[in-house]
Amino acid sequence: xxTKKSESSGHFPDQSEAIGxxxxxxxxxxxxxxxxxxLSFVFLLGFFFYIQQLRFGLGITAMRDYSTWGIYxxxxxxxxxxxxxxxxxxxxxxxxxxxxxxxxxxxxxxIAVSSIIFAALVIIVDMGRPDRFMNVILHARIQSPITWDxxxxxxxxxxxxxxxxxxxxxxxxxxxxxxxxxxxxxxKMYTFMALGWKGLPGQEKILRRAEQILAVLIIPVAFGIHxxxxxxxxxxxxxxxxxxxxxxxxxxxxxxxxxxxVIAAMYIFRTHYSLEKYLTDxxxxxxxxxxxxxxLVYLYFNIxxxxxxxxxxxxxxxxxxxxxFYGRYAPLFWSVQIFGMVVPIIxxxxxxxxxxxxxxxxxxxxxxxxxxxxxxxxxxxxSHPYIPMDRVPESWQHYLPxxxxxSITAATLAGALLIVTLLTRxxxxxxxxxxxxxxxxxxxETEIA
Amino acid sequence: MKSTDQNSRRSFLRKxxxxxxxxxxxxxxxxxxxxxxxxxxxxVKLLSPEGEIVEIDKAYLKPIPEVHVTPDAAREGIPGRRFxxxxxxxxxxxxxxxxxxxxxxxxxGPDNEFLKVLKMQDNKLAxxxxxxxxxxxxxxxPCVKVCPVDATYKRTDGIVLIDTDRCIGCRFCMVACPYSAxxxxxxxxxxxxxxxxxxxxxxxxxxxxxxxVSKCDFCPDMVRQGEMPHCVTACPNGVFYFGDExxxxxxxxxxxxxxxxLLRDRAGYRYMEDMGTRPRVYYLPPVNRAFPFEDDEFxxxxxxxx
Numbered sequence: 130x131x132t133k134k135s136e137s138s139g140h141f142p143d144q145s146e147a148i149g150x151x152x153x154x155x156x157x158x159x160x161x162x163x164x165x166x167x168l169s170f171v172f173l174l175g176f177f178f179y180i181q182q183l184r185f186g187l188g189i190t191a192m193r194d195y196s197t198w199g200i201y202x203x204x205x206x207x208x209x210x211x212x213x214x215x216x217x218x219x220x221x222x223x224x225x226x227x228x229x230x231x232x233x234x235x236x237x238x239x240i241a242v243s244s245i246i247f248a249a250l251v252i253i254v255d256m257g258r259p260d261r262f263m264n265v266i267l268h269a270r271i272q273s274p275i276t277w278d279x280x281x282x283x284x285x286x287x288x289x290x291x292x293x294x295x296x297x298x299x300x301x302x303x304x305x306x307x308x309x310x311x312x313x314x315x316x317k318m319y320t321f322m323a324l325g326w327k328g329l330p331g332q333e334k335i336l337r338r339a340e341q342i343l344a345v346l347i348i349p350v351a352f353g354i355h356x357x358x359x360x361x362x363x364x365x366x367x368x369x370x371x372x373x374x375x376x377x378x379x380x381x382x383x384x385x386x387x388x389x390x391v392i393a394a395m396y397i398f399r400t401h402y403s404l405e406k407y408l409t410d411x412x413x414x415x416x417x418x419x420x421x422x423x424x425l426v427y428l429y430f431n432i433x434x435x436x437x438x439x440x441x442x443x444x445x446x447x448x449x450x451x452x453x454f455y456g457r458y459a460p461l462f463w464s465v466q467i468f469g470m471v472v473p474i475i476x477x478x479x480x481x482x483x484x485x486x487x488x489x490x491x492x493x494x495x496x497x498x499x500x501x502x503x504x505x506x507x508x509x510x511x512s513h514p515y516i517p518m519d520r521v522p523e524s525w526q527h528y529l530p531x532x533x534x535x536s537i538t539a540a541t542l543a544g545a546l547l548i549v550t551l552l553t554r555x556x557x558x559x560x561x562x563x564x565x566x567x568x569x570x571x572x573x574e575t576e577i578a
Numbered sequence: 579m580k581s582t583d584q585n586s587r588r589s590f591l592r593k594x595x596x597x598x599x600x601x602x603x604x605x606x607x608x609x610x611x612x613x614x615x616x617x618x619x620x621x622v623k624l625l626s627p628e629g630e631i632v633e634i635d636k637a638y639l640k641p642i643p644e645v646h647v648t649p650d651a652a653r654e655g656i657p658g659r660r661f662x663x664x665x666x667x668x669x670x671x672x673x674x675x676x677x678x679x680x681x682x683x684x685x686x687g688p689d690n691e692f693l694k695v696l697k698m699q700d701n702k703l704a705x706x707x708x709x710x711x712x713x714x715x716x717x718x719x720p721c722v723k724v725c726p727v728d729a730t731y732k733r734t735d736g737i738v739l740i741d742t743d744r745c746i747g748c749r750f751c752m753v754a755c756p757y758s759a760x761x762x763x764x765x766x767x768x769x770x771x772x773x774x775x776x777x778x779x780x781x782x783x784x785x786x787x788x789x790x791v792s793k794c795d796f797c798p799d800m801v802r803q804g805e806m807p808h809c810v811t812a813c814p815n816g817v818f819y820f821g822d823e824x825x826x827x828x829x830x831x832x833x834x835x836x837x838x839x840l841l842r843d844r845a846g847y848r849y850m851e852d853m854g855t856r857p858r859v860y861y862l863p864p865v866n867r868a869f870p871f872e873d874d875e876f877x878x879x880x881x882x883x884x
Contacts, residue, residue, distance in 0.1 A: 366754070511753070
C-alpha cells in the first residue's frame with residue numbers, strides 16, 4: 130500500500146503508519162455512493178426550481194407582501210448559526226487548552242466552511258434581482274446592516290477557509306509522501322496544496338503562529354457574523370424582533386446548534402469509518418457536557434426573549450406572542466422549545482445520555498429544532514404587522530411555503546452536506562499528523578511564546 | 579429667490595390656471611419659430627412667463643411633453659418644497675375612489691396596492707372609521723436607513739422614492755417599514771405592452787419591474803405639472819389635503835387652508851407617532867363625521883382588527 134520514505138518515516142514510529150491508514154480519506158463504498166447520489170438528486174431538483182425562480186420571479190414561493198421574508202431567510206440564519214461551530218471548536222476550545230478537541234477540529238471547520246458558503250448562496254437565492262448583485266458593492270451604503278453582513282460573512286469565510294487549510298498542510302504533506310496507489314491527479318493536488326511542507330522547525334513555528342492568530346481573530350468575527358445577522362431583525366420596529374438582546378440570543382443559539390451539528394457528524398464518521406479509536410466515548414461525553422452548557426445559556430436567553438414581553442403583553446407584541454403560545458404557531462413553538470432545547474438539556478445531564486447513540490439522536494433533535502426555531506423567529510413576526518391585513522387573500526395572511534420553495538431550501542442543505550462529504554473524500558476528516566504527534570508525546574508540538 | 583417662491587406658491591394654489599397656462603405658453607413661444615404651422619383662426623388667451631395675457635392661435639399650442647425625470651434626476655427633490663399631506667378621517671366614507679385612481683394611474687394591480695383604505699377601530703367602545711393609508715414619506719424613514727444599495731432615498735422635498743433600476747429585491751425596506759406601505763413585484767407585473775415600454779421614472783413608479791419594491795410616490799410627476807396627486811383629485815369628499823409645508827398651505831382641490839391652522843384646530847396627529855419615524859402624512863381625527871360608519875362587503879365578512 131504505502132512506500133515509506135526514510136526522512137519522513139524516521140520522524141515517527143511505526144504507529145504512525147496505522148494511524149495514517151485509519152484516517153486516510155477512503156473511496157466511497159456503496160452506502161457512500163447512495164448518500165452522494167441522493168444528495169445530488171435533492172440538490173439538482175432544487176437547482177431546477179431555482180432556474181424557474183430566476184425566470185418567473187419569487188412568485189413561485191409563498192412569500193407575499195406581508196410575509197415578505199420566508200424560509201429562505203430562516204434557512205440563511207440557520208446556516209450562519211451552524212457555521213459558528215468552526216470558531217467554537219477551532220478557536221474557543223483551542224485557546225482554552227482543551228486537548229481533546231483535536232479529532233473534532235477538521236470536521237467542525239468543514240461544516241463551518243460549507244455552511245457559510247451556503248449562507249451566502251441562500252441570500253442570493255432570496256434576492257428579487259440576483260442579476261444586480263454587484264450593486265451591493267457598487268452602491269454599498271455603510272448604514273445598512275446588509276452591508277455589514279456582506280463584510281462580515283466574507284471575512285468569516287476567509288478566516289474559516291484558512292483555519293481549514295493551514296492545519297491541513299502537514300496532513301497534505303503526509304499524504305503526498307506516504308500514499309501510493311492513489312490517482313495521479315490526487316497526488317498532484319496534495320503536492321501542490323502542501324506548499325512544499327517538510328515539517329521543518331521553522332515551518333512548524335510559522336504554521337503554529339498563524340493558527341494561533343487566526344484562532345484569536347475568528348472569535349470576534351464569529352460573534353460579529355451572528356450578531357449582525359440578528360440585527361437584520363433587531364434593527365426593525367417589528368413585534369418579536371424589536372429586542373435589544375437579539376445579538377447574544379442568536380450567538381448563544383448558534384453555538385448550541387453548532388455543537389449539535391458537530392456531534393451528529395462525529396457519530397456518522399465514527400460508525401461509518403470505524404473510527405471508535407479516535408472519536409471515543411470520552412469525546413462524546415465532553416461534547417455532551419459542552420452542549421448542556423450551551424443549551425442552558427440559550428434557555429436563559431429564551432426566557433428573557435419570551436417571558437419579559439409576555440409579562441407585559443404589549444399591543445401587537447401580545448398578538449404575536451399569543452400566536453406562538455396558544456395560536457397558529459403553538460404546536461411548532463412548543464415542539465421546538467421542548468424537543469430542541471429542554472429534552473436535550475435533561476438527557477445530556479445524565480452520563481448515560483452522553484453515550485454516542487443517544488447523543489446522536491439528541492444532536493439531530495437539536496439541529497432540526499434549531500432550523501424550525503429560525504422559522505419561528507422569522508415568520509410569525511411578519512404575519513403580525515401593525516396595520517390590519519385587509520383585503521388580501523388568505524394565503525397572504527398565513528404563509529405556507531410552496532413545494533418549490535421547500536425544494537430549493539432542501540437543495541441548499543443537501544449542497545452543504547455534499548461539500549462536507551466531498552471534502553472528507555479528499556482530505557482526512559480527523560487531523561492525521563496532529564493525532565500521530567499526540568500519540569507520541571516525545572514528538573510534542575513546538576511551543577510558541 | 580423669494581419671488582420664485584411666491585411664484586411657485588401662487589401657481590401651486592391656482593393650479594388650474596397658473597402652471598398649465600405658463601407651461602402652455604412656453605411651448606407656444608417655441609412654436610412661433612416654426613413657420614410651417616397652419617393657423618386655425620381660433621385664438622386662445624394665455625398667461626406669459628412675464629405675467630402678461632397673450633392671445634395666440636390654437637395651432638401653436640402643443641401638448642405639454644411628458645416630463646420625464648430620469649432615475650438620477652429624480653434623486654433631487656423639487657427645490658424649495660416640503661410636501662405634506664393631511665387626511666381628514668371625518669370625511670372618508672370608504673368610496674375607494676382614491677384607491678382606484680391610484681391603481682389606474684400607477685398601473686399596479688390589486689396585488690400591488692400603493693394606497694389602502696382600512697377599517698380601523700381604536701377600542702371596542704369606539705366607533706370604527708375608515709383610514710386611507712399609504713407611504714407616509716417619513717422624515718426619519720426606517721426603510722431608507724436599511725437599504726443596502728441606496729435604491730430608496732429621501733429627497734429634499736420630503737418625498738421618499740424607490741429607484742427600481744437599482745433595487746436588488748432584498749425586501750429589507752418592506753420589513754423595516756412599520757406601516758407595511760411597500761409592495762413587491764413577486765412575478766412579472768401584469769402591464770400592457772405600452773406601459774411596459776414607457777420611460778421609467780421613480781417619480782411615476784411606472785413601469786413596475788419584477789423582483790423590485792414599489793410604493794406610493796406622492797405623485798411628484800403630477801406636482802411638477804402643477805397638478806395634485808391622483809388620490810387627492812379622485813376623492814369627491816375632499817378627504818385628502820396636499821400641499822407644501824414651506825408655504826404652510828394645503829389644498830384638497832376645493833379649498834386651500836393653512837396647514838398649521840388645520841392641524842391645530844382639528845387636532846391633527848400622525849399614525850403611530852411613537853415609532854419615531856416622523857411621517858409627512860397627518861390625520862384629522864374622525865370626529866363630527868360627515869357620514870355614519872358602514873361596513874362594506876369585505877369587512878362584514880372579516881370583522882375588524884384594531
